[in-house]
Amino acid sequence: MSKVLVLNASYEPLNLTSWRRAVVLLLKGKAEQLEYNGKFIYTDFPLPTVIRLRYYVRVPYKEIPLTRRNILERDSNRCQYCGYKGDQLTLDHVIPRSRGGGDSWENMVAACVRCNVKKGSRTPKEAEMPLARPPRRPYSSLHFELARHIQGERNQEWRKYVIGIP
Known part of the structure; x- marks a missing residue:
């Protein structure tokens, strides 16, 4: 079906998971539901699209390779x-x-x-060729995966939890 955005207790994106795994985390009380898309698993149980863990998970910093x-x-x-x-x-x-x-x-x-x-060997200003957006280092390794899932009209409710994805 669909992917679910998992946020840390501090509201920073941690990863993407399946809707089944998200439901298990909700039922065990390890996470709370923040967003849903209007679909329901059961009558009073909406299908989550964003969940937040109730406890903080420490994530080691991982450098994204320049390739x-x-x-x-x-x-x-x-x-x-x-x-x-x-x-x-x-x-x-x-x-x-x-x-x-x-x-x-x-x-x-x-x-x-x-x-x-x-x-050529000029700066964009000298060549009168402005950049569409200034280049910058991606915020996390999750950045690319999130960018793919937010394209078009899909998963627009994720945008308020994700920084730096146009």
């Missing part, structure tokens, strides 16, 4: 200059390497070949 795939996924496989969406994307350094720009989340964006060549 081509992760940058393209962060940018929704769109050129950050013209909006082209497709397979022929490259990575562009906002501050060119020739000017001291390095490989970092804050300096690399997805760009189509045409825009990458047009920009």
Whole structure:
């Protein structure tokens, strides 16, 4: 059926789980239901879409690797200059390497070949090519999975619990 967003006791997103696992957590009293989508499992038991754990779970910090795939996924496989969406994307350094720009989340964006060549070794301001949105480091490894599940009209009730997903 559908996925359920699990929040820590502090309301930060922890993971996505199946609706069955979410129901078990609710029935055992380990979680509380925050949102539901109007569907019901039983007469007075709505199908949850967001649950919050009643106790705090300590989560170790996990660094998200800077890879081509992760940058393209962060940018929704769109050129950050013209909006082209497709397979022929490259990575562009906002501050060119020739000017001291390095490989970092804050300096690399997805760009189509045409825009990458047009920009060359200039900054976006010099090339008069503004970015659709400034590049930044994703907040958590859950970021990409949440972004996929929030696309379109699905799971819109999750947006108020998730930071940094357009």
